[in-house]
Amino acid sequence: xxxxxxxxxxxxxxxxxxxxxxxxxAALLLAIxxxxxxxxxxxxxxxxxxxxxxxxxxxxxxxxFLFVMMLVGVDASDSVVETIKGQxxxxxxxxxxxxVLLVLALTQGALGAxxxxxxxxxxxxxxxxxxxxxxxxxxxxxVTSALLITAALGAMVLAHRERIAPRETQADMAARRLxxxxxxxxxxxxxxxxxxxxxTNAVDTAALLPDGTPAEAxxxxxxxxxxxxxxxxxxxxxxxRRQIGDPAARPExxxxxxxxxxxxxxxNLDRVEDDRGEGRP
Amino acid sequence: MTExxxxxxxxxxxxxxxxxxxxxxxxxxxxIELMLNACNLSLVAFAxxxxxxxxxxxxxxxxxxxxxxxxxxxxxxMTIFRxxxxxxxxxxxxxxx
Numbered sequence: 001x002x003x004x005x006x007x008x009x010x011x012x013x014x015x016x017x018x019x020x021x022x023x024x025x026a027a028l029l030l031a032i033x034x035x036x037x038x039x040x041x042x043x044x045x046x047x048x049x050x051x052x053x054x055x056x057x058x059x060x061x062x063x064x065f066l067f068v069m070m071l072v073g074v075d076a077s078d079s080v081v082e083t084i085k086g087q088x089x090x091x092x093x094x095x096x097x098x099x100v101l102l103v104l105a106l107t108q109g110a111l112g113a114x115x116x117x118x119x120x121x122x123x124x125x126x127x128x129x130x131x132x133x134x135x136x137x138x139x140x141x142x143v144t145s146a147l148l149i150t151a152a153l154g155a156m157v158l159a160h161r162e163r164i165a166p167r168e169t170q171a172d173m174a175a176r177r178l179x180x181x182x183x184x185x186x187x188x189x190x191x192x193x194x195x196x197x198x199x200t201n202a203v204d205t206a207a208l209l210p211d212g213t214p215a216e217a218x219x220x221x222x223x224x225x226x227x228x229x230x231x232x233x234x235x236x237x238x239x240x241r242r243q244i245g246d247p248a249a250r251p252e253x254x255x256x257x258x259x260x261x262x263x264x265x266x267x268n269l270d271r272v273e274d275d276r277g278e279g280r281p
Numbered sequence: 282m283t284e285x286x287x288x289x290x291x292x293x294x295x296x297x298x299x300x301x302x303x304x305x306x307x308x309x310x311x312x313i314e315l316m317l318n319a320c321n322l323s324l325v326a327f328a329x330x331x332x333x334x335x336x337x338x339x340x341x342x343x344x345x346x347x348x349x350x351x352x353x354x355x356x357x358x359m360t361i362f363r364x365x366x367x368x369x370x371x372x373x374x375x376x377x378x
Contacts, residue, residue, distance in 0.1 A: 003285070003288075017308070037321070046337050049344075053344070057318070060348065102290035103287055129338065129341070133341075
């Protein structure tokens with residue numbers, strides 16, 4: 001009964017693996033197949049393999065797939081271009097032929113009544129597997145350890161990247177900042193935080209400069225690249241303007257901001273300080 | 282028991298077609314995993330058919346080998362992606378020329 005419910009689900013999910021465009025969807029479909037397989041193992045009197053299938057396959061291997069997808073980029077979807085002409089058609093035909101051949105061959109012979117694992121599983125499936133694994137198959141088991149060590153080493157060697165340039169330390173970064181300030185007059189201090197005057201503490205809303213324009217530097221570059229920056233509400237801008245007065249009507253602030261060729265945001269930050277200073281009696 | 286074997290054959294066929302048809306290296310890898318899983322199903326089914334646990338032990342070893350293979354394979358895919366900025370199997374064609 002379980003089989004007849006799960007088998008169509010598995011076949012449909014496996015077929016979906018051939019047709020979905022995104023690799024993440026393929027991974028989720030594969031997860032469906034693997035979990036269904038685990039249930040089938042339980043039905044086939046293999047509770048140990050049921051657990052191992054879920055832990056090792058669905059837990060470890062699929063997570064590894066998802067991790068690599070995250071590193072490679074989720075949107076690394078398939079190209080539709082055929083590099084070898086007619087390859088897709090031929091592959092489908094060959095696959096169909098293989099499937100028909102296998103299914104016909106398997107349905108020809110009768111397997112007879114299943115013996116069942118009641119005797120073999122007597123005293124527990126895990127104990128029975130351990131008995132065989134550590135007696136008859138112990139050499140294969142030991143060789144497996146060599147395989148696992150080789151795989152771990154191989155993954156480390158392949159994933160290792162030789163550092164070409166020396167690592168940039170904090171002292172280097174500080175020196176670079178000051179050099180930029182000396183040469184191009186960029187702001188030395190930290191970037192302005194988002195949403196200071198904007199009636200919000202959301203990180204995707206730009207801070208408002210005293211003249212009402214949003215400060216681009218106050219939003220994370222990642223958010224700007226994703227295009228998820230929210231516009232500042234217009235009435236907030238108006239309200240801030242009314243509170244601080246029109247900055248254009250005021251004389252340009254004193255000696256500090258006029259000293260060097262500072263950037264737009266730099267000058268604006270200075271102006272904020274000036275405004276505050278004048279506001280306080 | 283035949284239905285389990287037939288299901289295993291169908292899954293294996295789908296996996297093999299996927300390896301031939303898909304272009305994304307990660308999806309190709311998933312199809313290989315599907316083929317390994319299909320073989321495991323037939324091994325477990327035959328273990329029940331014959332009433333001994335050797336098939337389950339074989340399936341267990343297949344899982345271990347699959348885990349090792351996935352680790353190395355995905356590391357290779359990542360290395361290729363790092364140098365060629367692509368996870369498509371068509372772009373790793375340097376040996377062709």
